[in-house]
Amino acid sequence: GIQVEQSPPDLILQEGANSTLRCNFSDSVNNLQWFHQNPWGQLINLFYIPSGTKQNGRLSATTVATERYSLLYISSSQTTDSGVYFCAVERGETSGSRLTFGEGTQLTVNP
Amino acid sequence: NAGVTQTPKFQVLKTGQSMTLQCAQDMNHNSMYWYRQDPGMGLRLIYYSASEGTTDKGEVPNGYNVSRLNKREFSLRLESAAPSQTSVYFCATTVATPLHFGNGTRLTVT
Numbered sequence: 001g002i003q004v005e006q007s008p009p010d011l012i013l014q015e016g017a018n019s020t021l022r023c024n025f026s027d028s029v030n031n032l033q034w035f036h037q038n039p040w041g042q043l044i045n046l047f048y049i050p051s052g053t054k055q056n057g058r059l060s061a062t063t064v065a066t067e068r069y070s071l072l073y074i075s076s077s078q079t080t081d082s083g084v085y086f087c088a089v090e091r092g093e094t095s096g097s098r099l100t101f102g103e104g105t106q107l108t109v110n111p
Numbered sequence: 112n113a114g115v116t117q118t119p120k121f122q123v124l125k126t127g128q129s130m131t132l133q134c135a136q137d138m139n140h141n142s143m144y145w146y147r148q149d150p151g152m153g154l155r156l157i158y159y160s161a162s163e164g165t166t167d168k169g170e171v172p173n174g175y176n177v178s179r180l181n182k183r184e185f186s187l188r189l190e191s192a193a194p195s196q197t198s199v200y201f202c203a204t205t206v207a208t209p210l211h212f213g214n215g216t217r218l219t220v221t
Binding site: 001004031033035041042043044045047048086088098099100101102103104 | 151152153154155156159169170199201203208209210211212214215
């Protein structure tokens with residue numbers, strides 16, 4: 001099956017700093033999503049981004065499908081950004097959405 | 112509008128006991144999924160249902176059964192719980208994209 005590798009595994013920032021999280025995948029995909037799992041365990045969908053660039057407030061994401069990677073940018077980080085960020089991808093039809101998840105990046109933002 | 116609702120939130124079972132995890136959605140989505148999350152790992156797909164009346168195995172289906180009762184409800188059953196099934200279980204739904212998750216069920220098997 002498809003392999004998903006996220007880096008770095010852990011990241012510690014001071015409030016206000018910027019960061020870039022990376023997701024590499026081993027095969028072509030037509031579905032890629034980024035999720036944030038907050039410290040209470042809730043999983044929130046951040047982006048659906050199989051290709052191109054999207055922005056939502058302080059967060060933006062870019063996927064370069066031909067080179068098999070995606071980047072999540074967090075600018076002016078806040079303590080509420082802490083948690084685990086997951087990348088998930090799928091080959092094949094989008095309607096089934098059988099996403100394969102990476103192991104995540106644990107982000108800690110200190111005040 | 113509750114989105115995706117999972118019950119119970121917490122459960123402790125003894126080895127060999129059975130239980131059913133419930134998931135209901137009010138988003139009118141066709142596809143529903145059960146994932147498990149273990150410490151330090153991403154989510155792994157147990158079973159999914161692309162539409163009412165259909166179910167398929169995911170990456171880790173052994174020891175589980177599912178029922179897609181109707182469009183709204185998708186349940187996960189452990190017939191004989193084992194300590195290896197201690198995990199956090201998430202239900203999710205989608206209509207194509209993106210994926211929406213419930214708040215999870217934390218299950219401990221002793």
